[in-house]
Amino acid sequence: MRWIIKRLIIAIFTIYIVITITFFLIRLMPGNFIDMMVYYYMTTYGMSEIEARNTVYALYNVVPNEPIFLQYIKYLFGLINGNWGKSYISNKSVLEILLYGLPWTAFLLSVSLTISFAIGILLGIFMAYRRGTFLDSLLSTLSSISRATPNFILGLLLLYFLAIYYPIFPARDSYDITIEPGLSIQFISSVLYHSFLPMLAYILTSFGGWALAMRSSAIRVLGEDYVMAAEARGLKPGRIARTYVGRNAVLPLFTSFAISLGYMFGGSVFIETYFAYQGIGQIIGLAMSWRDYPLIQGGFLLITITVVLSNLLADMLYGLLDPRIKRGGTYGG
Amino acid sequence: MSINNKERRNEKDIILKIRGLTIEFRVTRGILRAVDNVDLDVYKGEILGLAGESGCGKSVLAHAILNLVDPNGYIKSGQILFKQNDEYIDILSLSNEELRKFRWDKISIVFQGAMSSFNPVIKIKDHFIDTVKDHESNKNEEEIVKIAKKLLKDFRLDEQVINLYPHEMSGGMRQRALASLSFILNPEFIILDEPTTALDVLTQKFIIKLLREIHEKTGLTMLFITHDLATLAEITDRMAIMYLGNIVEIGTVRQIFYDPKHPYTKALLQAIPSITKPLEDLNPLPGPVPDPLNPPSGCKFHPRCPLRFKACSESRPKLIDLGDGHLVACHLYKRN
């Protein structure tokens, strides 16, 4: 228990550091970011300087002539109270916009990641048992191709062939907007139908990495004494593969699992933009093309929080699976 | 000791017959022959000792009895015959499922590396449970834990050890837990590969005594491996001496200690340190252990042998019986 609290404190501290850095970057950056923005609004929207300056101050919660430290404290409390600034384009609260997109992205990514992780693990352990055979080489090559393909390229191909050329799947939206959202079969199947292609793009481009990582980890474990000892005890092959090889081989993969969850959040811009899927990625993509800085900033803060939390999650899972960490408490900082 | 009544051995009492066993490993520099054409008989109910310098192939031989070889190795030739209901089955030609059922149920092994023989992510308890469940599916966990606790206690461990993870135990505790685990299915034959090396002298003595007691009570057959000849003298009935993958001498403890035949055995005995002997009297063997990848021709011991003659470098001596079950592989001796 103490171990989890420790990890939690570290996580909160990391988020705090990122917030602080962004705060001071915007205000103290050489070349003055604020002046730059004022200039940008003046030229782009034809505002007067006063008008532009007031707009920028409002957007970034900058209070002129207030000591920077006081601003900082106010900013922190603002974030905690949900005041992440206002979107310039839609004039809605940044947090409101982001929280609308969050569940969609979380759904898309967690399902894709879980499925590709599961496929990768099974494939990897299978390859490890068959190492050196033709089947192993074949699957390793396939996995390498999967790992090397960028998801947005496969996404585009899938979109073109399976949504536009052969319109089997929808080309946009996260659900059929004529259906009332709710816990109805209709709505759920519509959600699954719409998410199929983006998920396929994620899964097909990430299972290979998992498979290759699992393969090498499992090969290492297969050489461990306790595997031979388990064979000597006449344990059933299935049990050895699961409890002795699988469990030990999968442990080191959990850290990458978390890192990749955060990475995929950041990378969701492309896929969600192509498929016009209403998630965080699409929001950030739109915000970037409209230069809606408060929204971009909020989006990045949200990504940071996701990365940190998913790391925490991985650590906790790791602790659950590896008794040496839970008990010893020596892992990490 | 019970040596006398066991001296008259009968062909019928052989429980394990190893014939022409050769095991090789693929290594970067070539092929390493770790066990070379070994013949060995183990009589039912005896404790056979296996001794020899580090790296002579004791562990590889022991693992092969359960048809276990590291992934880069293979059993090149030979038979390992185990007596079951008056007939011999060849362990090496069992099907996968037959082999799985055979292992631990008939023959169990206490590995030399007790440290790494436990799965780090499950408790000691689960090792017992997994083992019993995969052999006798009708036993429930409580029964298994009860038997396991008793075995742990026999080996002087607190029964609470059962709830520990392997990394929470000391090396000696793990070694004793592994020994307990080897008894869980009541095997007919137990292989003990250096079972006392991680233990302090008192625990070592206790374990030896316990093994003797178990042996006397149950008539269990044991293969006891160590390079410590003094320990072997305490516990075994007969012993085999191994050098570079070959068995060079087999005899009763008395034959080996009081009437060693092979020059290597003599050298080994000379090298046992003792507090009553000054250190200078210890006679270490001349020369280094030869490279196992390029073993000497003829008798592998000849480059280090003080008594070598022409034949020694030309042909490999076979194990011959000098009478009374004393076997030696050396050109100095003629079949009796």
Ligand SMILES: Nc1ncnc2c1ncn2[C@@H]1O[C@H](COP(=O)(O)OP(=O)(O)OP(=O)(O)O)[C@@H](O)[C@H]1O
């Ligand atoms: N997996 C392997 N790959 C290559 N060589 C091996 C392998 N296992 C054992 N050997 C070699 O086989 C020979 C016999 O090894 P073994 O472990 O049986 O020695 P040992 O007699 O048990 O020694 P010790 O007393 O140190 O335990 C050694 O030369 C060793 O290097």
Ligand SMILES: [Mg+2]
């Ligand atoms: Mg050994």
